[in-house]
Amino acid sequence: MYNSIQHFNEFGVKRIKKKIKNFIEEGKDLADLVLGLKEDLFKLGRDILKEVLEDMDEYFRNCEIRKQYWEIIRKDKTAILTTFGTLSYNRTYFKHKENGNRQHLVDRIVGVEPHDRVSADVVINAIDEAADSSYRKAGEKATYIDEISKQAVMNKIHNIEIVEPEIKVDKKREVKILYVEADEDHVALQQKSILRQNEKGKRNTIMPKLVYVHEGIDFEKSNKKRKVLKNVRYFGGVYNNSENLWLEVSEYIYKQYDVDFLETVYILGDGASWIRQGVNWLSKSKFVLDRYHLQKYVRVATTHLNDEAISQDLQDALNLSDKKKLTKVFKKIIEKTGDNESKIKAIKNAKRYILNNWDGIEIRSNRGIVGCSAEGHVSHVFSSRLSSRPKGWSRKGVEKMSKLIIYKKNGGKVYDIVMAQKQKKLAASRQEIQEKLIKELKKSSNRYESVWNSNLTVIHKGCKTGLYKELRRIIGICG
Known part of the structure; x- marks a missing residue:
């Protein structure tokens, strides 16, 4: 992450300063400045995402516990549409030594499924907009740079599972x-x-x-x-x-x-x-x-x-x-x-x-x-x-859309239903692999005890940030 931010400080900030100067000197409209900054800021977002994912992948490649159970097959390049635009990154394809299961571990950890072409944030934007306007407009507004087709938006609507959140009541209301x-x-x-x-x-x-x-x-x-x-x-x-x-x-x-x-x-x-x-x-x-x-x-x-x-x-x-x-x-x-x-x-x-x-x-x-x-x-x-x-x-479109409208009228957030459905779908595959790895690690806990003493600075000496906690969790999952 530091490389992308450092690069932005060296080159991106200069471009932004120049655009601000031109905006003031030429007396342009505010919209010109917004549009001018958008490209640089979104590129920074994509660079940060790329660096985070590739750093995580590199950690998996060097992880000693991973080497006991997963072998490297090859490195692949992929692209996925995010709110910041199309994100391209490299990740490693692994094969489980015992059952032959093949996965891009970094994708599994961050919730990207094998055939995903858009990230969950784009899906959330599209569904949220589709509840108020057409599928076409929802596809256009799903991401700030690119867009997705109205057919893709419709498919996302048809596949959502809408469950009204349970209302907690401390005391029943008294009305006549x-x-x-x-x-x-x-x-x-x-x-x-x-x-x-x-x-x-x-x-x-x-x-x-x-x-x-x-x-x-x-x-x-x-x-x-x-x-x-x-x-x-x-x-x-x-x-x-x-x-x-x-x-x-x-x-x-x-x-x-x-x-x-x-x-x-x-x-x-x-x-x-x-x-x-x-x-x-x-x-x-x-x-x-x-x-x-x-x-x-x-x-x-x-x-x-x-x-x-x-x-x-x-x-x-x-x-x-x-x-x-x-x-x-x-x-x-x-x-x-x-x-x-x-x-x-x-x-x-x-x-x-x-x-x-x-x-x-x-x-x-x-x-x-x-x-x-x-x-x-x-x-x-x-x-x-x-x-x-x-x-x-x-018929399915009316069924789903009417439920979605009701859900939003009651104060429900599209983020909650999309992420709940996504986590539910990922839980089965994650749990299957996690249980096997934990079982194997318990059997060999004494033999590989030294493996847990990782020298990764962010794990042991870093601040207790979100990245610190996530990498600690990944160690227990990826093995």
Whole structure:
């Protein structure tokens, strides 16, 4: 590492000073200085990485314990894309003397697999960006110099394993009212429907579901333009069985809240059967029809008449939960509509929807319930990425992306899931080799006791840095 930094001090600093001088004298834009410095600084990053990896490889070549079990086959050159650009370095190919296993030990130690072409930091950048924009843009922003293809980004998304971190609770929260809001998005799939001839060419759709739990509006953080929900937690994705989704929600509520102190759980939504199903899963819960969908059907029934009086009558019937008055108003609306059969059909459909969800309307009018924001949340959480632009998704893509979006909304870091998956994959191969080496070293501990007394300065006389600790660990693994 010292060589790369020393070289930068001798030559790189001079170039930087010259660029700064030109920037000041020529009165250039700040962007010119940023772009001018970027190349030198990224090259320094690549030089440091190259030196660290090749120094580690050289240590393995000279390691006495390694010589007992691994023999050198050859030295190879490889390249891997990092955030700093493409990194090229040399490393040694070893063969185990007993089982014939062949590996580049330095790659194994630093988590580079045999067929890796990009480092984990690039994968993290790509996945993080892909959750908010297109695969193409994610590939462009994954690294500061080069880029990866949108196909490569998609493959990384498809292969991630997203596990929501366990929430630790010291004491269950005591609240009297909880709100559970739910809705779904409609996402177009790439495959075309061939189920019916009259639907030939029609795109299939998939509906990722969204449920979020909160304690109402946080008035301290809210303002006139934007309402902030208090202690909100998101759940969702593509579910073949909605019971699994409600099971996740119920387990969260049970772990987070004192259910004995809790008085009511309001489930707000559009009345879909899967949303109403939540009442069977959450104790003390009541369904509430969200205002957005209610008003949508009110507009369907009244807008064509352009009659404020009849619109107000319908609204009064809903606000008072007066079913008789509602029926009379709908009768009057149909009479005024005339012979327009398609419109009459839409009006009757609106009436049917309202009556089918009357229980959810009654409870809203009788209690002061926070307005449902599920439709807006679906737009903000899912639609902006999945369905607002004309595109077709694969089913797996929607499943993974919806889970990734939920994970990030809950404060999860892409770094954690990428590194957890990577470590899980590497653990098996590392453990297999490590156990064999430890077993062999124990058998010959007396004979090779002197081998442990390495003269490597950084191991015995160096400061207790990260490099010191890592090399001590490597000694125990590489043997």
